[in-house]
Structures are given as structure tokens and as C-alpha cells.
Amino acid sequence: MNQYSKRREALLYHAKPHPGKIQVVPTKKYATQRDLSLAYSPGVAEPCLEIAKDVNNVYKYTAKGNLVAVISNGTAVLGLGDIGPEASKPVMEGKGLLFKIFADIDVFDIEVDTKDVDKFIETVKNIAPTFGGINLEDIKAPESFEIERRLVEELNIPVMHDDQHGTAIISSAALLNAIELAEKNIEDVKVVVSGAGSAALACANLYLLLGVKAENITMFDKDGMLVKSRTDLLSIQQKYAKEGEAISLAEAIKGADVFLGLSVGNILTPEMLLAMNPNPIVFAMANPVPEIDYNLAIATRDDIIMATGRSDHPNQVNNVLGFPYIFRGALDVRATVINEEMKMAAVRALAELAKAPVPEQVNIAYGETKLNFGRDYIIPKPFDPRLIAVVAPAVAKAAMDSGVAMHPINDWDKYTEELLERLGNDNKMVRLLTNRAKTDPKRIVFAEADHLDVLKAAQIVHEEGIGKPILLGSREIIEELMQEIDFTDEVTIIDPKTDEEKIRRSRYADAYWQARQRRGLTQLDAQKWMRERNYFAAMMVNEGEADAMVTGYSRSYPAVVKPIMQLIGKAPGVTRIATTNMMMTKRGPIFLSDTAINPDPSADDLAKIALMTARTVRMFGMEPVVAMVSFSNFGSSSDRSANKVREAVAFLHKNYPELIVDGEVQADFALNPDMLKDKFPFSKLAGKKVNTLIFPNLESANITYKLLKELNKVVSIGPIMLGMDKPVHIFQLGASVEEMVNMAAVAVVDAQEKEKRLKIAKTR
Numbered sequence: 001m002n003q004y005s006k007r008r009e010a011l012l013y014h015a016k017p018h019p020g021k022i023q024v025v026p027t028k029k030y031a032t033q034r035d036l037s038l039a040y041s042p043g044v045a046e047p048c049l050e051i052a053k054d055v056n057n058v059y060k061y062t063a064k065g066n067l068v069a070v071i072s073n074g075t076a077v078l079g080l081g082d083i084g085p086e087a088s089k090p091v092m093e094g095k096g097l098l099f100k101i102f103a104d105i106d107v108f109d110i111e112v113d114t115k116d117v118d119k120f121i122e123t124v125k126n127i128a129p130t131f132g133g134i135n136l137e138d139i140k141a142p143e144s145f146e147i148e149r150r151l152v153e154e155l156n157i158p159v160m161h162d163d164q165h166g167t168a169i170i171s172s173a174a175l176l177n178a179i180e181l182a183e184k185n186i187e188d189v190k191v192v193v194s195g196a197g198s199a200a201l202a203c204a205n206l207y208l209l210l211g212v213k214a215e216n217i218t219m220f221d222k223d224g225m226l227v228k229s230r231t232d233l234l235s236i237q238q239k240y241a242k243e244g245e246a247i248s249l250a251e252a253i254k255g256a257d258v259f260l261g262l263s264v265g266n267i268l269t270p271e272m273l274l275a276m277n278p279n280p281i282v283f284a285m286a287n288p289v290p291e292i293d294y295n296l297a298i299a300t301r302d303d304i305i306m307a308t309g310r311s312d313h314p315n316q317v318n319n320v321l322g323f324p325y326i327f328r329g330a331l332d333v334r335a336t337v338i339n340e341e342m343k344m345a346a347v348r349a350l351a352e353l354a355k356a357p358v359p360e361q362v363n364i365a366y367g368e369t370k371l372n373f374g375r376d377y378i379i380p381k382p383f384d385p386r387l388i389a390v391v392a393p394a395v396a397k398a399a400m401d402s403g404v405a406m407h408p409i410n411d412w413d414k415y416t417e418e419l420l421e422r423l424g425n426d427n428k429m430v431r432l433l434t435n436r437a438k439t440d441p442k443r444i445v446f447a448e449a450d451h452l453d454v455l456k457a458a459q460i461v462h463e464e465g466i467g468k469p470i471l472l473g474s475r476e477i478i479e480e481l482m483q484e485i486d487f488t489d490e491v492t493i494i495d496p497k498t499d500e501e502k503i504r505r506s507r508y509a510d511a512y513w514q515a516r517q518r519r520g521l522t523q524l525d526a527q528k529w530m531r532e533r534n535y536f537a538a539m540m541v542n543e544g545e546a547d548a549m550v551t552g553y554s555r556s557y558p559a560v561v562k563p564i565m566q567l568i569g570k571a572p573g574v575t576r577i578a579t580t581n582m583m584m585t586k587r588g589p590i591f592l593s594d595t596a597i598n599p600d601p602s603a604d605d606l607a608k609i610a611l612m613t614a615r616t617v618r619m620f621g622m623e624p625v626v627a628m629v630s631f632s633n634f635g636s637s638s639d640r641s642a643n644k645v646r647e648a649v650a651f652l653h654k655n656y657p658e659l660i661v662d663g664e665v666q667a668d669f670a671l672n673p674d675m676l677k678d679k680f681p682f683s684k685l686a687g688k689k690v691n692t693l694i695f696p697n698l699e700s701a702n703i704t705y706k707l708l709k710e711l712n713k714v715v716s717i718g719p720i721m722l723g724m725d726k727p728v729h730i731f732q733l734g735a736s737v738e739e740m741v742n743m744a745a746v747a748v749v750d751a752q753e754k755e756k757r758l759k760i761a762k763t764r
Contacts, residue, residue, distance in 0.1 A: 064129075
């Protein structure tokens with residue numbers, strides 16, 4: 001992707017369809033005059049009076065307890081420097097988005113137009129009654145130190161400058177585990193720090209609390225080693241200044257155990273790395289270019305334990321592992337401060353989580369057979385769903401134990417359940433899906449690439465590293481559209497109708513004819529069909545010249561399914577093809593089947609559809625909890641439709657007792673575990689969170705998923721083909737670019753799974 005394209009895409013992302021990245025959404029009913037009279041005058045007077053009697057009631061009657069201010073003056077924005085408060089707003093909105101999707105915390109971003117420390121502090125103090133917490137962001141040092149110190153002292157709500165403490169907390173967790181793996185004593189390790197800004201100083205301060213000795217820390221800034229004779233040091237830097245003459249970084253690192261880099265790229269050379277002690281710990285966190293390249297570092301020392309700030313290497317020190325959950329825990333006990341005890345609790349919780357068995361969902365997301373605590377896994381992954389339920393409670397408990405919690409938690413099991421429920425509020429599964437695809441991108445044929453939106457989807461798939469697109473269609477049209485959208489990278493373009501594809505067409509036609517000559521197909525017909533892109537694309541997959549295909553944007557589903565079924569066919573042992581849609585709801589992903597293929601499946605078909613869907617749910621790292629839905633509840637109707645659902649359930653209970661499945665059950669009971677447990681306590685679904693719905697017919701499944709998509713704006717991935725021999729997936733007519741990108745990611749993951757199963761089968 002060229003720089004112009006990146007710039008344009010970034011600007012369009014922020015501008016369309018609505019400017020910005022966050023909005024305010026009502027949380028109460030407002031449809032009737034009665035609702036409005038409660039929301040505002042006269043009903044609103046009652047909570048106002050209660051708060052006037054006791055100011056703590058503000059947490060009971062308003063959103064203060066789940067509202068954080070992300071505040072900046074724009075003086076140190078990312079790598080952009082002092083660009084002003086207005087220019088910092090996109091970053092602050094982005095931070096608000098991260099708070100929401102990772103911890104379900106609401107945010108107002110506040111950009112303050114002053115560089116004066118006193119005025120900035122006064123402004124924040126004046127607006128503080130609005131918020132349950134303050135996240136300071138992108139404020140330049142040394143002012144940031146004074147601003148945070150005074151606000152922490154003068155306010156009675158949590159305040160944290162994440163630029164300092166976020167990196168410190170995550171790297172401290174990594175350090176604890178790295179020292180354990182290196183079999184070193186933390187009190188003896190010698191630490192060299194490249195960088196003396198806010199993040200580096202915060203890291204060093206936390207390292208002291210972990211047990212590192214101050215005399216064992218040597219710190220450098222852009223002007224060299226921090227020594228007491230220097231007159232340009234800040235007071236907070238002086239405690240790391242050494243007596244005597246300054247030495248070079250190369251000299252200081254001789255015999256060092258730990259290198260912490262928060263400075264500039266390529267400052268640590270292989271020669272310096274070789275001079276470190278055995279099992280060196282290197283945290284090279286300059287972005288985007290680390291202090292030493294990861295591949296160079298591991299090639300230089302095979303005993304290295306390394307972390308960076310990059311997502312494409314093991315052990316990413318990513319602030320998103322910390323700040324959402326630290327504020328979550330602090331807010332939930334109404335902490336008056338984020339103190340050192342709470343930060344250390346987060347450090348130890350993260351360190352311990354890295355040692356726990358990793359959920360299959362995380363292994364799948366990162367393309368790992370099994371992540372295990374070790375040199376390449378010393379801190380949790382950002383997509384680990386356990387983070388909120390581990391870090392937030394640890395922080396909350398530390399707040400209570402240190403006496404700063406105003407609203408202690410009594411029922412920790414209930415609190416953990418509430419935290420996990422918050423995970424349903426975003427589309428983590430989409431990120432997990434694309435992340436997994438990127439671990440081993442496959443060749444995907446886009447059979448309708450001469451349509452603009454299909455080409456846009458292929459461009460995203462290519463540029464994001466999700467897959468390797470093969471573009472089918474009119475070369476002239478495709479190249480013209482590529483110019484229009486600045487798709488300038490070299491990709492394969494194939495026009496099946498041209499003379500240059502004559503030999504391949506003939507080869508494909510012969511293979512197709514050989515496979516179906518006893519089913520009425522003539523050789524002439526086979527040659528004719530190979531000029532049609534869906535047939536051609538399917539044969540590319542059949543012949544191993546592509547790993548997967550996606551199609552269907554411009555034609556109806558049945559018209560596209562027919563050639564796919566003729567050329568690809570069913571997987572071994574499969575007698576019924578079906579589809580499922582993964583719906584990204586507020587309660588988490590829910591799979592709906594069958595949404596596109598079987599109009600009126602039999603009881604036997606329903607059982608097979610349930611089993612294929614369950615297998616797909618597991619492919620995404622989830623344990624299927626399957627409700628076979630109907631208009632009837634457990635025998636309340638003898639209608640044919642209800643009976644076949646009942647028969648399918650009986651078959652599954654008898655032959656697949658390990659599968660959590662039950663029915664027939666109405667959809668509201670299926671999705672409300674408490675209601676189901678109350679009325680039907682005997683059900684295998686009682687008290688469980690259903691994530692898979694199998695419908696009695698195509699009509700009900702298709703209508704349901706489209707209603708959810710349009711009325712609730714639920715992201716839909718699908719229909720995902722079930723039971724096919726090859727990775728082939730079909731878009732809905734007129735699918736959006738986002739939907740096509742998601743389906744392409746599904747096709748890649750499907751290809752990965754089929755390749756894995758084939759390898760396993762060959763070894764048996």
C-alpha cells in the first residue's frame with residue numbers, strides 16, 4: 001500500500017460515515033412522554049436531590065462510575081510531537097475506543113488548550129466531578145510528571161498517565177517472568193536503560209518495587225549516561241544518576257543482564273548484545289524500529305529473552321494489556337487513587353496469567369499449536385479473553401487492601417461473571433479471525449474482481465496480510481479499477497476468457513469432463529463452462545493452484561451454489577451441505593444455521609447440521625452450546641416441525657452425549673439461561689450461555705439473521721459453507737466490503753484447518 005493510499009484510507013476511516021470514532025448512546029428508554037418526563041423534568045429532580053443529600057449517590061444515579069476522561073493538551077502526541085489540542089483529538093478518541101472495546105468503559109475525550117501546568121491542572125480539577133477516573137495522555141515531560149503528581153494528590157478519583165505507567169506495568173510483568181526463565185536473582189541483575197523519559201523512568205521505578213536495586217540501574221538519555229555532574233537532569237532523573245565520569249552505552253552494557261530500550265531504533269548493536277551476561281533479557285520497545293531488530297537479536301544470541309513493542313514478534317509490550325483493566329478494577333470499587341499497590345497487583349496478575357494454560361481461542365487466534373510459558377511467551381496476548389477477569393479483580397482487591405476503595409466488592413464470583421459479560425460488547429472475534437488468518441495467509445481466488453467493492457475487499461485482504469488474492473475477471477476493467485483505488489501492488493490477475501488462458505482452460509475442462517462424463521457432461525460443455533469464472537475459480541482450487549475461493553457478490557446464492565457443488569462437492573463422509581452465520585451480538589458471537597441451503601431439513605439433516613456447526617464453532621476456539629430452536633418448548637406441540645426438532649435432539653443425545661445440545665426450545669428461553677433454568681431445570685442448557693442456534697427451516701434462519709443484521713446493526717460473518725471438500729465460500733448478493741473481507745478471512749482459516757486435517761490424516 002503506497003503512502004498516498006494509506007493516508008486516504010486513514011482519512012476516510014475517520015470521516016465516514018460519521019466523523020470521529022466515538023458517540024454518546026442513551027442507556028434508558030425514551031420512547032414515550034412518560035420516559036422523557038423521568039429522564040428530564042420533572043423526574044430528574046429526584047436523583048438531583050438525593051445527590052445533594054449525599055454526594056456519593058452520584059455513582060448510584062448517574063454514569064460517573066463508568067466514565068473516564070481521556071485528557072491531553074497535544075504536546076507529545078504519539079510520534080508527532082507538539083501538534084496542538086485539536087490535532088490530538090483523533091488519538092484521544094482512539095484511546096476512548098480501546099477503553100470501550102476492551103473493558104466496556106465509557107469515555108469523554110477532553111482536549112485542553114494550554115501548556116501552562118497550573119492552568120491545565122485547574123481545568124482538570126474543575127471538570128473532575130463529571131468523571132469516575134482521569135486518563136492523562138500525550139503530555140510532554142517534564143510537565144507530565146508535575147501534572148500527574150498534583151492531580152493524584154488533589155483529586156479523589158483515579159488518575160493515571162498511561163504513557164508512563166502502562167508500559168511500566170506491562171514490562172514489569174515481562175521482567176518478572178523473564179528473570180524466572182533466565183534463573184537470575186532480581187536483586188542481583190544489572191539493568192541498562194536507553195531512554196530517560198516518562199516511560200523509562202516509570203519502568204525503572206516499578207523495577208525497584210520488584211526488587212531491582214537502584215545501584216544496579218544505569219540510565220542513558222540522548223545526551224549520554226545520567227551522572228551526578230550533569231546540570232540538565234530533572235529531579236526525578238537524578239536518583240538514577242551515577243557518581244563519577246560518564247561511560248558509553250557499549251561500555252555500560254558489558255556484563256549487563258537486562259537491556260530496557262525506550263529510545264531510538266538500532267542503538268543496540270550485535271557486539272553490545274554479545275557482551276551481555278548469559279540469558280540476556282532485552283526489551284527493545286522503540287516503535288516502529290526497535291533498538292535492535294528482533295531477527296538480528298535472536299540470530300546473535302540463541303539464549304536471549306526478548307520483547308518489543310511490535311505485534312509481529314513474540315512478547316509484545318502492549319499498553320492495552322493494562323490500562324483498560326486497571327481502570328475497570330479501580331472504577332468498580334470506586335477507588336480514590338491508582339496507587340503503587342494497584343499497579344503491582346496488575347503486574348503480578350499479568351505475570352501469573354502468562355503461566356496459566358492458554359485457552360484454545362487464543363492459540364487459534366495466533367496460529368499456535370499450543371502457547372506455553374517460555375522465552376517466546378512471557379506476557380499474555382492482547383486478545384486473551386481472560387485479561388478482564390484476572391487483572392481487574394486483582395486491581396480491585398489491591399485497592400480494597402490498601403484502603404482506597406470506597407465501594408468494596410463482596411461477591412467475587414458474581415463480579416467475575418459481570419466482567420466476562422462485558423466481553424460481549426465488541427467484535428473481538430473479528431480481530432481474532434483476521435489475526436489467525438495472518439499467521440498463514442493462503443491464496444484466495446476472488447471470482448468477481450472486476451466489481452469495485454470486490455476489488456476493494458481484495459485490496460484490504462492483500463494489504464493487511466490476511467491472504468494472497470488472485471483476481472478473476474476482465475483484466476482491462478480490473479486494472480482500471482485498481483488505478484482508481486490506488487491498488488498498485490503486484491497481484492495475480494486472470495481473465496478466464498482470454499487466449500492466454502487457453503491451455504489452462506483446456507486442462508481444467510478435461511479434468512472436469514473426466515470427473516462428470518458419466519453424469520451427462522460432454523467435453524464441449526466442459527470447455528464452454530471453463531470460460532465462466534466460478535467454474536474456472538473452482539477448478540483452480542481443485543487443481544491446487546489456489547487454496548480457497550470466494551464469490552457470489554453479483555449473483556444470487558442458488559446460481560452460485562450449483563457450479564460449486566458440481567465441481568467441489570462434499571467432504572468425505574458428508575451427506576448434507578449447509579451454512580452458518582456468525583453474528584457478533586452484544587452477548588458475544590452466536591452461530592445461526594442453516595441460513596442459505598436447506599429449505600426444509602429432515603430430523604436427520606438437522607442433526608447433521610448441528611454437528612457440522614458445532615465443529616465450526618470449535619474452529620473459532622469456542623465450546624459449542626447448541627439450542628435446537630422451535631416455536632415449541634420440550635413437547636408442548638405435536639406439530640411436524642416441532643417433532644422433527646425433537647427427533648434430531650434425541651438422536652444427538654443418544655449418539656453424541658458429550659455435545660451440549662437440547663431442544664426443541666423457543667428462542668427466548670434458549671437465550672435467557674435464568675428463565676430456562678427456572679422453567680426447564682432438566683435441560684442440558686439450563687444455566688448455560690447458548691452460542692449456537694439450529695433452526696427448523698431455512699426460512700426462519702435466514703429471516704432471523706437478516707433482521708439482526710439490519711435492525712440491530714449486528715456484524716454478520718457468513719453464510720459460512722459447512723461440509724465442503726475444499727475452502728469455498730459464497731457472499732450474499734451485494735455484500736459490503738467489510739463482509740467480504742471477513743468472509744475472505746474465514747476462507748483462509750478454513751484452508752488452514754483443512755490443510756492441518758490433511759497432514760494429520762497422512763501421518764496415520
